[in-house]
Amino acid sequence: MRQVEISNLAKFYPNPYGEPFRAVVDFNLNIEQGEFIGLIGHSGCGKSTVLTMLAGLNEISDGGVIVEDREIDGAGPDRAVVFQSPCLMPWMSAFGNVMLGVNNVYPHASKAQRKQIVESALCSVGLADSMHKHPREMSGGMQQRVGIARAIALKPKVLLLDEPFGRLDSLTRMELQDVMLEILDREKITTVLVSHDVDEVVFLCDRVVMMTNGPAATIGEILSIDFARPRERTAMMNDPLYYQCLDHLVSFLTERAHLRTTPRIHDSSSLMGFTGRKVETPEELEKLAAVNS
Amino acid sequence: MAVKYKLLKAIDISGLSFLSPVVRLVTGEEPAKQVREIGRFIVVPVVAFLVFLWLWSVLAPKHKTKAGEVPTPTVVWDAAGGIWRFHERESAKESAYQLTGPDREEKLTAARARLGELDALEAGAKEQLDAAEASSKERFDAIVAPSKAAHEQAQATARQSRRDRTAALREKASAAASSPDERSALLREMRAADATAEVEKAKVDALKDAYAEAQEVAFPQVKSARNALTRLAEERQFLVKYIDMLSDNSREAKVAVAKQKLDEATAAYDSAAPDADLYKLGGAVLKRQELLATTEASQYAKPWTLPKQIVRSLLCVFTGFLLASVIAIPIGILCGLSPTFMAATTPFVALFKPVSPLVWLPIIMIIVGGFMPDPENHWLVVAFGKVPFIKDYKIDPMFLSSAITVALCSLWATLVNTALGVASVDKDHMNVARVLRLGFADRLLKIVIPTALPLIFAGLRISLGVGWMVLVAAEILSTSEGIGKFVNDMYTNGSSQSFAQMFVVVFIVGIIGMLLDRIMVVFQRLVSFDTAQAAI
Numbered sequence: 001m002r003q004v005e006i007s008n009l010a011k012f013y014p015n016p017y018g019e020p021f022r023a024v025v026d027f028n029l030n031i032e033q034g035e036f037i038g039l040i041g042h043s044g045c046g047k048s049t050v051l052t053m054l055a056g057l058n059e060i061s062d063g064g065v066i067v068e069d070r071e072i073d074g075a076g077p078d079r080a081v082v083f084q085s086p087c088l089m090p091w092m093s094a095f096g097n098v099m100l101g102v103n104n105v106y107p108h109a110s111k112a113q114r115k116q117i118v119e120s121a122l123c124s125v126g127l128a129d130s131m132h133k134h135p136r137e138m139s140g141g142m143q144q145r146v147g148i149a150r151a152i153a154l155k156p157k158v159l160l161l162d163e164p165f166g167r168l169d170s171l172t173r174m175e176l177q178d179v180m181l182e183i184l185d186r187e188k189i190t191t192v193l194v195s196h197d198v199d200e201v202v203f204l205c206d207r208v209v210m211m212t213n214g215p216a217a218t219i220g221e222i223l224s225i226d227f228a229r230p231r232e233r234t235a236m237m238n239d240p241l242y243y244q245c246l247d248h249l250v251s252f253l254t255e256r257a258h259l260r261t262t263p264r265i266h267d268s269s270s271l272m273g274f275t276g277r278k279v280e281t282p283e284e285l286e287k288l289a290a291v292n293s
Numbered sequence: 294m295a296v297k298y299k300l301l302k303a304i305d306i307s308g309l310s311f312l313s314p315v316v317r318l319v320t321g322e323e324p325a326k327q328v329r330e331i332g333r334f335i336v337v338p339v340v341a342f343l344v345f346l347w348l349w350s351v352l353a354p355k356h357k358t359k360a361g362e363v364p365t366p367t368v369v370w371d372a373a374g375g376i377w378r379f380h381e382r383e384s385a386k387e388s389a390y391q392l393t394g395p396d397r398e399e400k401l402t403a404a405r406a407r408l409g410e411l412d413a414l415e416a417g418a419k420e421q422l423d424a425a426e427a428s429s430k431e432r433f434d435a436i437v438a439p440s441k442a443a444h445e446q447a448q449a450t451a452r453q454s455r456r457d458r459t460a461a462l463r464e465k466a467s468a469a470a471s472s473p474d475e476r477s478a479l480l481r482e483m484r485a486a487d488a489t490a491e492v493e494k495a496k497v498d499a500l501k502d503a504y505a506e507a508q509e510v511a512f513p514q515v516k517s518a519r520n521a522l523t524r525l526a527e528e529r530q531f532l533v534k535y536i537d538m539l540s541d542n543s544r545e546a547k548v549a550v551a552k553q554k555l556d557e558a559t560a561a562y563d564s565a566a567p568d569a570d571l572y573k574l575g576g577a578v579l580k581r582q583e584l585l586a587t588t589e590a591s592q593y594a595k596p597w598t599l600p601k602q603i604v605r606s607l608l609c610v611f612t613g614f615l616l617a618s619v620i621a622i623p624i625g626i627l628c629g630l631s632p633t634f635m636a637a638t639t640p641f642v643a644l645f646k647p648v649s650p651l652v653w654l655p656i657i658m659i660i661v662g663g664f665m666p667d668p669e670n671h672w673l674v675v676a677f678g679k680v681p682f683i684k685d686y687k688i689d690p691m692f693l694s695s696a697i698t699v700a701l702c703s704l705w706a707t708l709v710n711t712a713l714g715v716a717s718v719d720k721d722h723m724n725v726a727r728v729l730r731l732g733f734a735d736r737l738l739k740i741v742i743p744t745a746l747p748l749i750f751a752g753l754r755i756s757l758g759v760g761w762m763v764l765v766a767a768e769i770l771s772t773s774e775g776i777g778k779f780v781n782d783m784y785t786n787g788s789s790q791s792f793a794q795m796f797v798v799v800f801i802v803g804i805i806g807m808l809l810d811r812i813m814v815v816f817q818r819l820v821s822f823d824t825a826q827a828a829i
Contacts, residue, residue, distance in 0.1 A: 057724050075727040087721040090822040091743040100739060101729040136822065154729075 003190050004031040004054075004158060008063030011049050022216040024049050027063070028263075029209060029219065031158075034188040038201030040249065041211030042257060047194045048162055050211075054192060055081045055160050067157055077105045080151035082164040086143035088135045094146045095131045098122060098153050105154050121153035122146070124186075125179055141172035145179070152183060159184075161193040165200065177204060178233070185230045198249040201225075202242060203233065210252045212260060220259070221252055224267040244271045255279050264289070308814045311335055364793035369800075371520075372793035380598035382531045389538040390593035393545045401539040408532045415525050422518040429512040440507045444500040451493040458486045544591060551588045555581040597774050603801065605686045606775035610764045610809075612692075613699025614757050620700065621707035621756070622749060626737070628708070629715020629745065638708075646705040650698050650763040654770050657701070658694040665690050691773035698767045703760035710752025714745030747821040754813035761806045776802060 009027040012020040024046040031037055039047045052058035054065055056075035065072045067079065080101075088097045098118045106114055122131050125145040135143055144164060151159055161180075165173040177200060184191060195201050201208045205225055212220040225245055227236060236242045248266065251274040261282045266272070272288070279285050297320050304312050314330035317323070346366050353363040364372065392400060462483055540546065558581045562574040628635040665671040668690050677688035686692075718741055726736050768777025780798050783791035 055728065057727060075724075076730055077728060079728070081724070081728050083721060083724070085721060087719075087725050089722065089725075089740065089743065091746075092739075100731070100735075104729050104731055104735070134822070 001033040002030050003033040003035075003068060004029075005066040006030070006054070006063070007066075009050065009053060009060065009065065010062035011046065011053060011058070012061040023214060024053075024218065025062075025216045026218045029222075031190055031192070033190055036184060036191045036193065036204060036206045038205035038208040039192060039194045039211065040196065040198065040201050040208055040253070041217065042213055042253065043196060045211045045214045045257075046217040047211050051081075051160050051162050051192060051194045054158070055079050057081070077101060077154040078157045079160055080154045080156035080158075081160045081162060082144075082147050082151045084163045084166050086135070086140070086147040088143055088146055088150075090135050093132045093134050094122060094127055094138070094142075094149075095119075097135075097146055098150045101150055102153050117153055118149075121149040124152070124183055125149045139172075141168050141176060144168060144176060148176070148180065148183075152187065152189070156189060159189045159191040161191065161195075163194055163196070165197075166195070173200070174233070180204065181231060198246050198253075202245045202249065203231065203236060208249065210249065210257070213257050218260075219263040220257060220261070221264045221266055223248055223271075224265075226268040241268055244268075244273070247274045248272050250274055256285060259285060261285060306815060306818050308811060308818070311338075358792075360787055360792040361789060364796055368793045369796040372790055373797045373800075375790060376599050376794060376797060378527075380600050382535070383595050383598050386531075386535055386538050387593040387595045389535055390542070390544055392539065392543065397539055397543060397545065401536065404532055404536050404539060408529070408536065411525060411529050411532065415522070415529070418518065418522040418525055422515070422522055425512070425514040425518045429515055433512065437504070437507045440500070440504040444497070444504045447497045447500050451490075451497050454493065455490050458489070462486060538593065544588065547588050547591070548585065551581070551585040555585050597778075599776075599779055599798075599801075601686075602775050602779050603805070605692075606764060606768065606777070607805070608683070608686055609692055609696050609768075609773070609775060610699055610757070610760050612696040613764065614703065614753075614760050616696060616700035617704035617756055617760065618707060618753060621704040621752070622711050625708045625711025625749070625752075626715050626741070626745070628712035629718075630737075630741070635712060635716075642705060642708065645701070648702075650702045650766050651770060653698045653701050654694060654767050657697045658691070658771060661690045661694045661697065687774065689773070691771045695764060695767040695771055695773045695775070699760040699764050702763040703756040706755035706759060707749065707752035710748045710755070711745060714748030714752075715741055717748075718744045743822075747817060750813065750817040750820055754810065754817060757809050757813055758806065761802075761809060765802055 006027060006029045010025045011023045013023060015021045027050055029037070039050060041047045049058060053060050054072075056072055056079065072079070088094075089100065092100065095118055098121055099114065102114050102117050106117065109117070119128075119131065122128065125148050127142065127145050127149065130138065130142060133142075135146070138146070144167075147164070165176055168176065181204060183189075193201065193204060202225055208223045208225060209219055210221045210223065211217050223245065226241070227239075245268075248271045251272055255275065255277065256279050259279060259282055270289075279288060297316060300316050301313055304310060304316065311334040314327040314334065318327035318331065350365040350367070353365045356363045389397075389400065462479075465479060465482070555578070558574070558578045562571070562578050565571060565574055624638065628638050665674070668674055673693075674688060674690075678684050722740050722744065723736075726740055731739070764775070765777040765780070767773070768775040769781045770777075772778055772781060776798060780795055783795050783798075
């Protein structure tokens with residue numbers, strides 16, 4: 001079932017001395033219910049812009065986004081966001097921070113029901129013992145767990161993750177990735193993850209959308225990660241396919257991200273390896289792709 | 294150990310961080326470091342203060358003024374003691390007036406006994422004064438007599454020589470020839486004589502000053518003996534009045550007299566012949582009854598003492614501060630939320646912020662006076678007159694004017710800080726609010742105000758400081774009872790004590806201002822979720 005339909009999404013910024021600056025153009029993507037999409041690209045290419053437009057926090061310049069047959073208009077709890085920094089209210093406990101959204105989204109639920117929703121969200125991110133701690137008493141990883149709990153407690157249609165693990169150390173990051181996978185396997189929430197970590201997107205995502213370099217960034221390639229769910233880190237890391245996927249992403253980012261072609265779809269049967277040489281023209285790319293397949 | 298860390302935390306929150314090395318030293322933590330810290334944060338300030346006191350005591354006597362020498366620290370300390378004694382004695386009289394029964398008798402006996410002791414003490418003090426004067430007389434004569442003689446002699450000589458010159462010139466004038474040359478020569482001589490007289494007068498004046506200075510050479514023993522005698526005389530004066538308040542002039546005695554008179558009037562009314570003027574006698578009874586009731590409810594008319602004036606000043610500054618907060622915080626929040634509202638408010642802030650309290654006060658006094666043509670019966674004054682503690686402090690239009698002036702001068706800091714705090718709400722937090730679709734009230738109460746709270750308190754702290762400074766000035770101008778009024782009274786009074794008492798006020802105002810500031814710092818720290826944000 002198609003849940004999110006992004007068509008011709010574009011973002012222009014006004015430029016007082018000329019044509020408007022085109023940050024993102026022609027972004028077309030359909031997302032299935034329960035699918036986990038990764039959005040990757042060089043920094044500054046506009047992946048976060050796309051995500052904030054989906055969230056409704058950033059005005060859409062052209063095109064549109066349809067979520068469950070309704071075009072989005074502004075931000076709302078049906079599209080919960082986990083930001084790069086935890087963005088917790090420092091004057092509220094973990095419980096209070098999660099309750100802030102829950103109060104608003106479940107206005108008709110009883111007090112006990114709301115309490116139960118908040119507690120189960122905090123438990124599912126592993127904070128059962130720290131519910132009443134304040135952000136200053138928590139580590140960065142714990143704070144980000146609260147951020148995730150706040151988002152999933154809203155029972156959103158789409159979960160938008162804006163580099164949520166970007167500021168964590170790698171051990172904490174792996175822990176939180178496991179937490180995330182576990183929650184999503186259970187809840188089956190459609191998710192879009194913006195990241196610049198290739199390992200992370202391969203491990204977590206069903207499809208990885210690779211964006212070309214800006215300005216006027218758009219989709220360059222889309223790669224299906226053909227691993228079954230539920231996923232297990234050790235098993236994946238022992239599978240050569242995992243590294244081939246990484247290879248493909250790295251080769252796109254280093255060799256092909258600057259090219260403008262029609263978006264190309266790849267899966268495990270059409271992976272392209274890292275060659276160490278920048279592809280100069282679209283024609284050359286065609287040849288290379290023919291060799292690979 | 295737990296106690297130690299609790300103590301350290303309390304010290305940290307109260308901002309008295311100079312105490313923490315003491316606590317650490319007592320518990321034996323890194324003694325060398327703590328001693329260094331104590332040296333820097335306790336010993337150095339204390340030494341600096343001692344140097345200040347020393348400079349003060351050396352420099353002050355060098356400047357002579359109309360009100361006497363600039364008082365030295367010891368004189369100021371004595372003046373503070375004088376202020377306190379006055380307060381205690383007035384309070385004693387107040388309670389004496391209301392005492393009844395055996396309590397009164399007991400105090401009365403004690404006071405009379407003390408009065409008896411005073412005779413001997415006074416005689417002793419007089420003796421000491423005489424002895425001191427006698428012992429210093431020789432030295433006094435040695436210093437003063439020569440300068441007195443020199444002055445008197447110079448004065449006599451000058452007078453004589455002037456007389457001689459005048460006589461000589463008169464003679465010449467009467468014999469003046471008719472020739473113009475001789476006439477102009479006479480004028481010249483007269484002018485020269487005037488100049489000589491000026492020079493001589495200057496010499497005499499210089500000698501007079503020297504004599505005056507010699508007279509003022511202080512003899513410490515004489516001075517202290519004289520002070521001791523004055524103090525005893527003051528105590529005697531107080532005791533006489535106190536005994537009066539405990540006996541003939543006590544409320545109990547007055548009530549007894551009033552009762553007796555009432556009884557007499559009633560008896561006269563009851564036993565009057567039928568043809569007597571019953572109307573007149575009845576009126577007398579009623580009048581006596583009324584008088585008895587007033588006497589029973591009467592209080593000692595205690596004058597304003599400085600401690601009471603301080604409390605009134607504090608009440609006034611808090612009234613003004615409350616008023617300022619109630620106005621400034623909501624307006625500040627609106628300014629921070631809406632750039633349009635901010636644009637509308639900016640000119641007023643810019644225009645009125647620099648206006649001095651001395652300009653506001655007369656304007657406010659006239660406006661408040663307009664609202665209260667009959668202040669005694671105005672509902673606000675009547676209402677305050679019924680509130681238990683506050684009724685003792687006489688809330689009048691002057692009090693309200695001073696409070697409003699304090700508010701007008703101090704609200705700007707809170708307003709600007711609140712607006713800044715609200716406007717600087719974290720953009721990420723606002724994004725969260727948008728995703729959660731929080732309503733206006735939730736955004737305001739759960740995100741905006743908590744974010745702005747530390748800055749709001751920083752503004753309130755500045756406001757309270759400004760308000761305290763403004764208040765003293767306002768009280769001097771409005772002669773509303775309070776610390777400022779005390780200073781004004783001392784200035785116009787000009788007794789030998791009042792100059793030093795003004796110095797006492799400097800320290801009292803300073804200490805209270807400092808305490809108010811510390812209290813606000815503690816509040817500011819308590820509302821700061823991020824402790825680093827609260828400055829000391």
